[in-house]
Amino acid sequence: MTPLTQTTRLFAELFIDGEWRAGADGATFPVVDPATGDTIADFAAATADDCEAAVRAADAAFPAWSQTSPRERSELLYRAFEILRAERETFAEIMVRENGKAWSDAIAEANYATEFFRWFAEEAVRVPGDFRLSPAGDKRIVVARQPTGVALLVTPWNFPAAMATRKLGPALAAGCTAILKPARETPLTAAFIVDVLHRAGAPKGVVNLVTPVPTGPLVAAMIADPAVRKLSFTGSTEVGRELLRTCADTIVSTSMELGGNAPVIVLPGADLDEAVPAALLAKMRNGGAACTAANRFYVHESLHDEFVRRMAAELSTVATGPGLDRDNQLGALVSAVERDKVAALVETAVAEGARVVVGGASIEGGAFYEPTLLDGVRHGDAITRTEIFGPVTAVVSYREVGDAVRMANDTEFGLVAYVFGPEHDALRVSLRLDTGMVAVNRGVLSDPAAPFGGAKESGLGREGGSEGILEYLEEKYIALNP
Structure with missing residues (x-):
């Protein structure tokens, strides 16, 4: 030992x-x-x-x-x-x-x-x-x-x-x-x-x-x-x-x-200075291997390009390597099997038309996978139907808020959702989501003092x-x- x-x-x-x-x-x-x-x-x-x-x-x-x-x-x-x-x-x-x-x-x-x-x-x-x-x-x-x-x-x-x-x-x-x-x-x-x-x-x-x-x-x-x-x-x-x-x-x-398949809804008028760091935390906490991890990013078309640009810049700076090196921000997945599952999801997404903006590959020397950003994803693609459980961000552009809510609810899971935008609008959307928990303008909601749990098959x-x-x-x- x-x-x-x-x-x-x-x-x-x-x-x-x-x-x-x-x-x-x-x-x-x-x-x-x-x-x-x-x-x-x-x-x-x-x-x-x-x-x-x-x-x-x-x-x-x-x-x-x-x-x-x-x-x-x-x-x-x-x-x-x-x-x-x-x-x-x-x-x-x-x-x-x-x-x-x-x-x-x-x-x-x-x-x-x-x-x-x-x-x-x-x-x-x-x-x-x-x-x-x-x-x-x-x-x-x-x-x-x-x-x-x-x-x-x-x-x-x-x-x-x-x-x-x-x-x-x-x-x-x-x-x-x-x-x-x-x-x-x-x-x-x-x-x-x-x-x-x-x-x-x-x-x-x-x-x-x-x-x-x-x-x-x-x-x-x-x-x-x-x-x-x-x-x-x-x-x-x-x-x-x-x-x-x-x-x-x-x-x-x-x-x-x-299981979870957490949606993120970025509403019109969202403050990207606040939303991007919080969304990054929702995605990358624990290397994305969390039932609460952000899985599907529905970003309003008015903010889509800037959101993708900022997320790409942030993900490009994430230091990846063994966790005992305290400077690294992203460690290994729990096994090579889990790493290969993530890699296969990215390959399928690209085959379905997604574009790799950042990352998209395994790293030699252990069960590591690059922080990855996919754009051009469509709701209904395999990666929006699967709990990723890894450091992969999949972005879908939308036009109407009602469509974002519909797509967010279009899953058998209902653990957690994330909403970014003006607080009154975000609260109104939160009440329409079929999840047991909603984080508004923040990337983490777990707390020992709060009831943690989901709806539907979560x-x-x-x-x-x-x-x-x-x-x-x-x-x-x-x-x-x-």
Whole structure:
């Protein structure tokens, strides 16, 4: 295992019932640095027996953990927050190594991820209930909220830290016990977070970590176990559909944060001094590998040429290379496979008539792809129908605002949209968009204090905000005599 620059123990094992352990059959899988192609760790592969052990541990720990005081759960999360804040550079370095992202993106994610533990430390002591007289006056209506049970948390590779803390925070705050299943590309970040919770004092069985191989059948087996009562999944819509079918058999409560195809609408009268930097951030944050990343740019014809010129100038200056070089603004994609998917999308767009203004090629020496700007794209082209998940900007010119709204809504996805223009006009357009979130004249909207989630096939439920903890609580109605 390649040592970290920072001094810390790097875990590459399963965590079950309060102990780090190898998989039952001793098998491992490589964790690869996409910037170099080097293996940085051999991580333990979980078997069916390991997954079963994790479920049993979480189930055994649930009665005691669910009965702990909200203050006790809050203080555990706050201790974990303080550890992560103190060790944020180690946290970021692990992400850079296994994910490939730029250092600036990794530090930003480390800060963002850490805040979920602070936010839900505060929410743990504010779970609402209700007590009232019925309209008929014949009973008192008491509504209590209780933890759902064992929660299976499945996280993606693109935000390996934030997606883990965004699920672990509310689950533990609510009194649920958890089994974290990270993406196979980025398990080291998840293991670091689990170790932090262990050091913060999480009782054994409350937090568990498994990396099942093969993934699909073993995740399905955990969902089918009667002890598992909650699934929270972040990933593709295709996988989300399969998991929903699996959850139907045992009526498991589900939260789904799925794919996106975020439109950007640049309205007539938009201030390009404000819009271009914000649009660039919406596109290039995390190298474009974000469900919230700007995907389709609908720019009014009056601003189109100047917008393209300014975006091209900005993208031409983006420094690309390994994330451990802190001067680089764009790191590697998570794998050569993901890089090749992006390259194929650009090739198809050009074949359909798009023009490469900047970039448009892979970079030798790792899973890198140039910051790319495509103009002459038409709504309906393949690149407007696909979540790009890379540093590629596709620009469509439009004449009427109504057409821009129609094109923006013309997708099965509905996670987030971006609108740039005079605030009153932008707000009016925002209310017409079929998305769960809209950013007006800004490039980033994610915040632990805000409810994150989508409409249509972009997901179910909300994460973050006061709403996030409710996903891990069941309402119980108790009728009392008046």
